[in-house]
Amino acid sequence: MFYKSILKGNFKEKKFLSVVLLLMTLILTSLFSTAIHLHLESKKFLLESYSASQQPEVLVAVENNQYKSNFAEKLVNNSKIKTSYVQEYYTGNFVDQVKDKEVVFFSPNSNRDFKREDLKKLNGNEVLIPQSLKKVYGLKLNQTITLKPGKSFQKFKIKGFFDDPIFSSSLAGQKRILVSSSKFNSFSSHYPQNGMAKYKLISGYLSNHHQIAKTTPKVLKSLGNLPSSAIDYSFANIESNLMLIPSVFIILLLTLSLFILISILIMLWYLITVTIDDNKLEMSILLSQGFTRLKVILNYLVKSVSIILTGTIIGIVIGYFSYVFLSGYLSNVTGVSWGGQNELFSTITIGLLIAAALIIVCVIGFLKALRVGPIIQIMQQSTESHKNFHFKLATISPKRLNFTLGVNKFIGQFKKTGTLFSIVSLLTFLMVVILGFASLFNSTSGALSVLGAPDGDLVLLAKNSSAQLSNVATQISKGTHPTYVSKADQMMVNINGQKTTVDILEHFNKSTKLLQGSYPTNQNEILLTKKMAQSLHKKVGAQIELKYRGVKKKYQITGFYQSINNNGLSAKMSISGFQRLNSNFSPSQVVINFKKYDEAKINKLIKKFDNVDNVNVQNGRATYISGINYVRLILQAMLLFILIITIVLTCMLLSMLVKLTLIQEVKEFNTLKMIGYSNFRIRHILLYRFLSVIVLGQLIGITFGVLIGSPLGSLLMNSVGLSAVRLVPPFGMVTIICLGILLLGSISVAVSQRK
Structure with a gap:
């Protein structure tokens, strides 16, 4: 009988409130489970997708004539390779x-x-x-x-x-x-x-990917003094590329989840307030009949918890299959298997944590109902309040009365539409930021401006010795007139106790994007990536110590540059600078840049000179860009996924909030009809109010997206060692999406009013 009495009254409104709570839980669970699951698993997926033993793999390729029979044994004995x-x-x-x-x-x-x-x-x-x-x-x-x-x-x-x-x-x-x-x-x-x-x-x-940094120098030491062109050592690239993907765009997905969490918590609190206001009379009657406050509140909590748990179960199922769909889509796009273990267990755990958070909010919200008294007490309080109101009204001046009524009207309107305004502003802001990121990676040239360009369009490698390098480089230069030719190499050194890959160049390529400072001009100077400098807590002009095979030397930092290689932890120095550490060093590469990149021309040069003894000619830019384009494919897929979620959730939350507000104002509608307002006029007033709030929220969201989005984007880029770039969202696309949301909002208001 107790529960039947609670369910009496306006059944449609109560049913809608239940559906809203169910959908909110479902959305939050499925979105968060997908986002967090991707965040926790993405590195492991890419790192382990190709490994039969599900462990990080070290790959070292050595030319046959340079290979020694004990190399493999040395790798096991001198490093952590199992x-x-x-x-x-x-x-x-x-x-x-x-x-x-x-x-x-x-x-x-x-x-x-x-x-x-x-x-x-x-x-x-x-x-x-x-x-x-x-x-x-x-x-x-x-x-x-x-x-x-x-x-x-x-x-x-x-x-x-x-x-x-x-x-x-x-x-x-x-x-x-x-x-x-x-x-x-x-x-x-x-x-x-x-x-x-x-x-x-x-x-x-290796037993886990955290051992990569420690294993790198030990592997190189095991290989002895082989020329770098005779070795292809792979997992330094594994770590750098893996870090880029989750560092930027999984963060965006988590940011979206956080915005949705804030929006849904605001909406949940609003929903609880509506529920208490809508059922205050019933609560008072039950208290007058002898029910305790705890029993009355417990009834609503049991109902809310059952709805939340139902939404959680459905959300877990949707979240799990959403992740399966997304990982399958990424596998299809990239040609690489995305998969892992315990996806369902992780999704269930995340869903239960979210359910617990929502239940806590419900408990805190329904504690407001403790202030509800029996029906007689409420009537007495209403009479007293009415007398006090008329007494205060008779004692204040007309100007103050008008001001007070105006403030109260503004506060009342804001309470009704403030939640809608806040959520529209937040989600529009996030949409603008997402579209700003999308515009950066819409083309290869845009991605290169963010991630940095390679040192050379053409790379010559000495297979056994560097005897032919200069000869081939000279022949190429005579017919093509390159803008940049430099002998080069890569070595692993210790910088202030941190193992780091150093690019060694005869001349510094001026196309290298300097973020601060200047290029080195003598053998005592060095360039660092910005992320490397941040990890060492060093500024331009500071001294650092380099150590190579027991030899230590001091170098001065002249500037910071942009690179994603080796997780953004790398450096550049001159050949003479490295020869301070190793006097017998001789570079085994030549990098060549041209004023205008012509792939057909590059391929002709490769075919012409690749058969020269002891020299391997490679298209350095094409190799680099293929990696960039792979990253772009993943980023575009994830951005599209995030954008669709943002738009769909904006429309859903918009519809729910309009309905909730209309439910709360039913008494006002009846009053307006009693004093002569037609249904058409009431609908016109409501449509104007809601659409003006939506438009204002969108304008505020766009404004803050443009003004604050760029600093936030730059902060995010800097956190992964990339350059600070200005996020310029495609305003045409932003306008189209906002108009679409406004149209859906109009339809939602019109449909909700008819009901």
Whole structure:
């Protein structure tokens, strides 16, 4: 009987309030579970997606003639690598009408990453192709393609596709192609006459990715004094690229979740207030009949908790499948498997935590009902309040009365529409910031302006010695007139106790984006990335200590530059500067920049000079941009996902708030009708009030998005070592979305009024 008495009255209103609470819980649970789950798992997914043992993998490729039989044993003994195994691979090219793509040939029988039975059925000239090549070149099953292993062109038939590990393919940006055992053996039997380059790939595993930084110098030490061109060491790139994705755009998703959490908590408090006001009379009657306050409040709490738990269960299901859908979409876009373990358990845990938070807010909110008294007490308080009001009215001046009535009217209107205004402003602000980020990464050139450009369009590598480097660089320079030619290399050094990759250059490329300071002019100076300087707490002009193989030297910081390599923790110095640490050092690379990047021209140079003995010519910009474009694909997918969520939630919350406000003002509508207002006039007044609040909220959100969005975006960029860039949202798109939301708001108000 007790619960039946509570459910009497305006059933439609009570049903709507229940639905609102259910939807709020569902939205918050599903959104937060997806956002937090992505945040917690994204690094692990990308880091472990290619590893059969689900552990971070170390990949070291060494030229066959430089390889020593004890290298793998040294890696295990001198570092934290748990196990290791050695594979052979040969280099070649995938031949396309536009350009050639460097690839590496593996045998599936010798490759421990691929042990499925179907991979062992490759025969003759049958191959397995990575998904990334399939997407770029539109390849199909059973299609015949041309590959160039060594000097000869050969036809191969595609028998299947596989998920290629994006960062293990950092072997000079090459992609793996799996060939049959018989074909791989023919490569071996005709090597080196077939002109193929042969490498030994040492693969090892770490127990967790936190060991990467400590393992790097130990691995390099194990390899001795090999020239850097003879080694391809991969997992420094793993860490740097992994950090970029969650550092910026998962943060945006979490920021959206936080905004939604704030909006829904505001709305939940408003909903509780409406519920208490709407049921105050019923509560008073129950108290007059002998029910305790605790029992009355407990009834509403039980109802609210049951609704929240129902919404949580539905939200967990939606959140789980949303994550499965999003990870599948990212896998399809990038050609890399996104997957992990315990997704459902994590989603359930997040859902229960959110449910607990909402229940706590409900408990605190319903404590307001403790002030509700029995019906007789309420009538006495109402009579007393009425007498006091008339007494005060007779004692104040007309001017003060008008001012007081005006203030009270403003406060009353703000209480009714302030929640709507706040939520529209918050979500519009977030939408403007998201579109500002989207505009930055809408093109490759925009992404390069944020992430930084490579040092060279063309990179020459000395395979065994640097004897031919200068000769090839001179020949290229005579016919092309490059703007920048510099000998270069990369070494791992210790800077103030922190292991860091240092780019060593003969001349500094003026296209390197300086964020502060100037380029080094002598051998005692060094450039740091901004994030590196922040981690060391150093400013321009400060002294730092570099240590390499026991030799220590002091260097002065001349400036900061922008880079995402090695997680933004890197440095640049001159060749003479590094020779202070190692007098026998000789660079094994040459980087060349041109005034205007011409890919066709670059590819011609590669074909012309790549067969020169001891020199490997690479398109440095293309390799760098392919990585940038991969990051852009992920960012665009996530931004689209975030933007859609923002727009949908804005419309849903807008509709709910309009309905809640109308429920609270039913008595006012009846009063207006009694004094002669028509339904049309009442609807016109309400439509004007709500739409003016929505428009004002959007204008405030856009204004703050433009004024505050750029500093916030710069702060976020600086936190991951990128340059401070101005976020300029596409105002055409912002206007279209705002008008669309305004139209939906108008429809929502019109429909709600008719009900």
